[in-house]
Amino acid sequence: MNDTDRSTERSTERAAPRKRADARRNEESLLDAAAAIFVSSGVEAPVRDIAARAGVGTGTIYRHFPTRADLIIAVYRYQVEACAEAGPVLLASSATPHAALGAWIDLFVDFLVTKHGLAAVLQPGNADFDRLHAYFLDRLVPVCARLLDAAAAAGEVYSDLNALGLMRGVGNLCIGADSDPRYDARRLVGLLIAGLRRPAVPPCCGGRDCVEHGGPAGRLAGPEQ
Numbered sequence: 001m002n003d004t005d006r007s008t009e010r011s012t013e014r015a016a017p018r019k020r021a022d023a024r025r026n027e028e029s030l031l032d033a034a035a036a037i038f039v040s041s042g043v044e045a046p047v048r049d050i051a052a053r054a055g056v057g058t059g060t061i062y063r064h065f066p067t068r069a070d071l072i073i074a075v076y077r078y079q080v081e082a083c084a085e086a087g088p089v090l091l092a093s094s095a096t097p098h099a100a101l102g103a104w105i106d107l108f109v110d111f112l113v114t115k116h117g118l119a120a121v122l123q124p125g126n127a128d129f130d131r132l133h134a135y136f137l138d139r140l141v142p143v144c145a146r147l148l149d150a151a152a153a154a155g156e157v158y159s160d161l162n163a164l165g166l167m168r169g170v171g172n173l174c175i176g177a178d179s180d181p182r183y184d185a186r187r188l189v190g191l192l193i194a195g196l197r198r199p200a201v202p203p204c205c206g207g208r209d210c211v212e213h214g215g216p217a218g219r220l221a222g223p224e225q
Contacts, residue, residue, distance in 0.1 A: 027064060030054050031078040034071055039110055042178055043072050069128075076132060079111045080139050087143035097150035098157060102193045104147055105170060108140070109189055112174045141167065157196045166196075 033054035037045045047068075051058045065071035087104055094100035145163035152159040170189050177185035 028078070030056070030061060030064060031075050034075045035079055038072075038075060043068070047071075073128065073132065077135065080136055083107050083111055084139045084143050087147055091147060091150055096156060097147065097154050098193075098197060101144075101147040101151055101157075101196075102190070104143070105189060105193055106186070108144075108167070108170060109174055109186055112171055112177075137164075151196075155198060158198055161196065 030050070034050045037050045037053055041049065047058050047061050050071075051061050054061075061071070065074055083104070086107055087100075090100040090103045091097060094103060141163050144167055148157065148161050148163055148166070151157040152161070169192060173188045173192065174185045177183055
């Protein structure tokens with residue numbers, strides 16, 4: 001192999017990662033566009049709307065995702081990963097763990113629109129559906145648990161909260177939100193998350209029951225004479 005051949009080979013090796021990175025960014029752009037359209041218009045939205053938002057032709061969409069089911073599944077997995085990766089970032093950047101939990105639940109609510117749409121494409125019992133559901137649980141339940149644990153450690157929420165139970169509760173509140181504009185699921189979810197907060201403990205109590213603020217000792221002692 002001469003110097004020219006070696007130089008060409010090195011150039012090809014350098015170009016390959018760039019091409020893969022470009023292809024990944026292009027696919028992510030398509031998935032971002034599809035996710036936004038699914039949230040606003042549902043999973044049956046025309047492919048041309050997705051293509052227009054992404055700034056590409058419909059042929060580009062079909063080259064990447066030959067069927068609507070392929071596209072919905074890809075968006076589903078992409079959003080699961082986005083939710084999973086957002087948890088630690090929000091926990092590090094938010095003012096409090098409870099604020100991080102609330103911001104993460106907002107992302108989860110957006111994701112649920114696609115999740116409900118997936119059920120209309122793949123019926124429970126279908127192998128693809130079952131695999132995606134397991135993937136969803138494996139990736140997101142630990143993230144929610146970490147946020148709850150952090151908020152509990154900070155004294156912001158009760159320590160006996162269950163991540164899977166919370167996520168199911170949020171999911172149930174979101175059922176029908178994509179088909180009835182009169183139903184404000186996000187407001188109800190916000191009330192749910194606000195209701196997780198523990199009442200503030202006055203500084204004098206030091207985290208214990210006290211006479212002045214109606215703890216058991218106070219109730220036993222009764223009013224001062």
